[in-house]
Amino acid sequence: xxxxxxxxxxxxxxxxxxxxxxxxxxxxxxxxxxxxxxxxxxxxxxxxxxxxxxxxxxxxxxxxxxxxxxxxxxxxxxxxxxxxxxxxxxxxxxxxxxxxxxxxxxxxxxxxxxxxxxxxxxxxxxxxxxxxxxxxxxxxxxxxxxxxxxxxxxxxxxxxxxxxxxxxxxxxxxxxxxxxxxxxxxxxxxxxxxxxxxxxxxxxxxxxxxxxxxxxxxxxxxxxxxxxxxxxxxxxxxxxxxxx
Amino acid sequence: xxxxxxxxxxxxxxxxxxxxxxxxxxxxxxxxxxxxxxxxxxxxxxxxxxxxxxxxxxxxxxxxxxxxxxxxxxxxxxxxxxxxxxxxxxxxxxxxxxxxxxxxxxxxxxxxxxxxxxxxxxxxxxxxxxxxxxxxxxxxxxxxxxxxxxxxxxxxxxxxxxxxxxxxxxxxxxxxxxxxxxxxxxxxxxxxxxxxxxxxxxxxxxxxxxxxxxxxxxxxxxxxxxxxxxxxxxxxxxxxxxxxxxxxxxxxx
Numbered sequence: 358x359x360x361x362x363x364x365x366x367x368x369x370x371x372x373x374x375x376x377x378x379x380x381x382x383x384x385x386x387x388x389x390x391x392x393x394x395x396x397x398x399x400x401x402x403x404x405x406x407x408x409x410x411x412x413x414x415x416x417x418x419x420x421x422x423x424x425x426x427x428x429x430x431x432x433x434x435x436x437x438x439x440x441x442x443x444x445x446x447x448x449x450x451x452x453x454x455x456x457x458x459x460x461x462x463x464x465x466x467x468x469x470x471x472x473x474x475x476x477x478x479x480x481x482x483x484x485x486x487x488x489x490x491x492x493x494x495x496x497x498x499x500x501x502x503x504x505x506x507x508x509x510x511x512x513x514x515x516x517x518x519x520x521x522x523x524x525x526x527x528x529x530x531x532x533x534x535x536x537x538x539x540x541x542x543x544x545x546x547x548x549x550x551x552x553x554x555x556x557x558x559x560x561x562x563x564x565x566x567x568x569x570x571x572x573x574x575x576x577x578x579x580x581x582x583x584x585x586x587x588x589x590x591x592x593x594x595x596x597x598x599x600x601x
Numbered sequence: 602x603x604x605x606x607x608x609x610x611x612x613x614x615x616x617x618x619x620x621x622x623x624x625x626x627x628x629x630x631x632x633x634x635x636x637x638x639x640x641x642x643x644x645x646x647x648x649x650x651x652x653x654x655x656x657x658x659x660x661x662x663x664x665x666x667x668x669x670x671x672x673x674x675x676x677x678x679x680x681x682x683x684x685x686x687x688x689x690x691x692x693x694x695x696x697x698x699x700x701x702x703x704x705x706x707x708x709x710x711x712x713x714x715x716x717x718x719x720x721x722x723x724x725x726x727x728x729x730x731x732x733x734x735x736x737x738x739x740x741x742x743x744x745x746x747x748x749x750x751x752x753x754x755x756x757x758x759x760x761x762x763x764x765x766x767x768x769x770x771x772x773x774x775x776x777x778x779x780x781x782x783x784x785x786x787x788x789x790x791x792x793x794x795x796x797x798x799x800x801x802x803x804x805x806x807x808x809x810x811x812x813x814x815x816x817x818x819x820x821x822x823x824x825x826x827x828x829x830x831x832x833x834x835x836x837x838x839x840x841x842x843x844x845x846x847x848x849x850x851x852x853x854x
Contacts, residue, residue, distance in 0.1 A: 365649045373647060382639035386632055387736060390693060393628035394729045397689060400620040401725050407613025408719040414711060415726050421707035422727025426734040429699040429770060433735070434742040435762040438750045446747055450739055451636070469659035488649040489659050495640035496656075497663035500671035502633045505691035506626055508675045513684040529825050531716035532782045533791065534680040535705070537821030539778050540795030541814045542697060543771040548799065553768045560772025568780060580710060584702055587773035588766075595765035600757065 365485035373484045374445020379491075383447035428588035443477055448491050452498065462494045469493035552598040560591035614718060617685070625688025632692045673815035680822075683721035689728045695735070698767065702774045703731040709781035787825045794821045 364372075398419075405415050437449045440463070444452070452462045467477055469490045475481035477490070547554045567583035570576060644651045664671075675691065681701065682690055690696050704715075707727035713720045742750065779788050795817050802816075803809050809816065 373643075373649075376643075376647065378642050378646070379639055382635050382642075385635040387740075389628055389631045389635065390732060390736065393624065393689065393692060394732050396620065396624045396628070397685070397725055398729050400617050400624075401722050401729075404613045404617035405722060407610040407617075408717075408722055410711075410719060410722060415722070418707040418711065418723045418726035419730035419733075421710050422703035422730030423734045424730075425703040425706040425727070426699055426731035427738075429695070429702065429766075430731075430735045430738040431742075432762055432766045432769075433695060433699070434738045435754070435759060437739065437743045438747050438754065438759070441743070441747050441751050446744060449747075450743055451639070465663045468662050472659045472662050473655070485649045485651060488643045488647055489651055489655060492640040492644035492651070492656055493659035493663050495636050495643075496660045497668075497671075499633055499636060499640075500664060500668055501674065502629055502636075502691055504672045505675040505687055506629055506633070508672070509625075509679070509684055509687045510622075512676065512679045516679070516684070525829070528714070528716060529787065529829055530822050531680040531720075532714060532784050532787050533822040533825035534677065534818045535701075535715060535778055536782060536784075536787055536791035537794060537817040538677060538681070538697070538814050539701075539771065539775045540791045541799060541817035542767070543775045544795050544799035545813065546768040546771055549768075553765065556765045557768035557772035560769050561776045562772075564773035564776045568777070577710070580706070583777070584706060584770075584773050588769045591769035591772060592761055592765055595769065596757070596761045599761060599764075 365483060365488075367484050368480060368482060370445070370482065370484050370487045373487055374448060376447075379445070379447035383451040386451045424582055425584045428585035432588065432592075444487070444491065452491075452494060462498065465494035465497045466490040552595055555598055556591045556595040559594035560587045563587040563590040617722075621685035621688065625685060629688045629692045669812070670815075673812065677815050677818045680818075681715050682724060683715075683718075685721060686724045686728060689725065689732075693728070693732060693735070698770050699735065700728050700731055702770060702777075703727045705774065705778050705781060709777060714782060786828055786830065787821070790824045790828060791817075791821045794824060 402412065402415055405412065410418075440449050444466070463477075467490075469492075470477055470482070470486050473486055473489060475483070475486045543557060547557060564583050564587045567579050567586055571579040571583070643649075644656050674696075675687065678690065678696060678701075679687060682704070686704070690700050693700060704724035704727045707723050707730075708715060708720050711719075711723055713723055715724070782788065798809075798813050798817050798820075803813050
C-alpha cells in the first residue's frame with residue numbers, strides 16, 4: 358500500500374496523487390457518467406417519435422455530438438496530460454477531465470494552496486498542500502453540482518409557466534441566452550492578447566470555409582467536422598504566432 | 602417527420618420527463634457524493650494532519666472567488682440546455698468548451714433551435730455522443746498513456762493548447778451559432794451587449810469580471826424581447842419569421 362510512503366511535509370507527492378482511494382473515486386465518477394448516458398439514451402430513443410425524430414436522426418445527433426467533441430476532447434486531454442505532474446492521474450481524470458474544468462480547478466488549487474502560504478509546484482508544494490488543494494477544489498466544484506441540483510427544478514417550473522403564458526418567450530430566450538453567452542466569452546478571450554484575437558479569427562475563418570464548402574458541395578459531414586478542423590487550424594495559427 | 606397525435610406526443614414526452622427527473626438528480630447526486638468522499642479522504646483520511654479549520658479556510662477562499670459563478674452558470678445555461686440536459690451537463694463538466702458546441706452542431710444539422718422539446722432531445726443525444734468521445738480520449742490519452750506522454754509532448758505544444766484552446770473553440774462556435782440561430786435581431790443585440798460589457802463596462806468596473814457572462818445573458822434576453830419583431834402573427838411555438846439573411850447552414854437532412 359502507498360500509505361507507508363505518505364508524509365505530509367514531503368515534496369514527493371507521488372504516493373498521495375496516485376493513491377488507490379483517489380483512483381477508486383475517479384473510476385466511480387466515470388461509472389456514474391456512463392450509467393447516466395445509458396439511461397438517457399434509452400429515454401431519448403423512446404421519446405424521439407413524439408417530437409418527430411427518427412431513430413436515424415437520434416443516432417445522427419449522437420454522432421454529430423461525438424464528432425464535434427473530438428477537437429475539444431483532444432485539447433482537454435492535452436491540457437490534462439500537462440497537469441499530470443502537478444495533480445496526478447486520478448485527480449486530473451476526475452477533476453480537470455470530467456466534472457470540473459482546467460480553468461476552475463487550477464485556479465481553485467492555487468487559491469487554496471495560497472491559504473497555507475504555499476504555491477503549486479516548487480519547494481512549498483508538499484503532500485499536505487496537494488491534499489488540501491485537491492479537497493478544496495473538489496468541494497468548490499461541488500457548488501456547481503449542488504446549485505444545478507437545487508435550481509433546475511425551480512427553473513423548470515418557471516419555464517413551464519412561461520411556455521403556457523407566452524410561447525414567443527421560449528423562442529427568443531434560448532437564442533438570446535446562447536448568443537449573449539458565446540459573444541461575451543469570445544470577446545473576453547479577444548482582450549487577452551493579439552495572438553488570442555488572431556487565433557479566434559483563424560478559427561472563425563476556418564469554420565466559414567467549412568460551412569461554405571459543406572453548402573456548395575453538399576458535404577454534410579464537413580459541417581460535423583468543421584469544429585475539429587477549425588480548432589486545429591486556430592491552434593496552429595496560435596503556435597506560429599507565439600513561436601515567431 | 603412522422604405524424605403523431607398530440608396525445609402520443611404528450612405520453613411520449615411525459616415518460617421521458619419522468620425518467621430524466623428521477624435519474625437526472627440521482628446520477629448528479631451520486632457524482633457529487635463520490636467527489637465529496639474523495640475530497641474528505643484526501644483531507645482527513647490520508648494522514649496529512651489537515652485540520653477542519655484549514656480545510657474550511659481553503660474552501661471559503663475558493664467559494665469567495667467562484668461561489669457566485671456556481672450559482673449564475675446553471676441559471677445562464679438553463680434556457681439553452683433545458684431541464685433534462687442540465688443534469689447531464691453539470692455532471693459531466695466542460696460545458697462551454699465542449700457540451701454546448703456539440704449540442705449546437707447537432708441542432709444545426711437538424712435545423713432546430715434551442716428551446717423546443719425536439720431541441721432538448723437532440724441536445725441530450727449530442728451530449729451522449731460527446732461523453733463517449735470524451736471518456737474514450739481521457740481513458741486512452743490520460744489514464745493509460747498519460748504518464749508516458751508527459752515526457753513525449755514538446756512543452757510549447759502543451760503551452761499553446763493550454764493558452765489558446767478557448768479562442769480556438771469560440772471563433773468557430775460563435776460563427777456556427779449565429780448561422781444556426783438565424784435571428785439577425787438577436788445576433789445584433791448580443792454583439793452590442795457583449796461588446797459593451799467586455800470592452801467598456803468590465804474595464805471600468807473590474808469587480809464585474811466574473812459576472813460578465815451572466816449579465817450578458819440577462820441583458821441580451823431582455824433587449825431581444827423588447828426589440829423583437831412584432832409584426833407577423835407568429836406560428837404557435839415558433840419565432841416570428843424574422844428577416845433572416847441568406848444563410849449557408851441550410852439543413853440537408
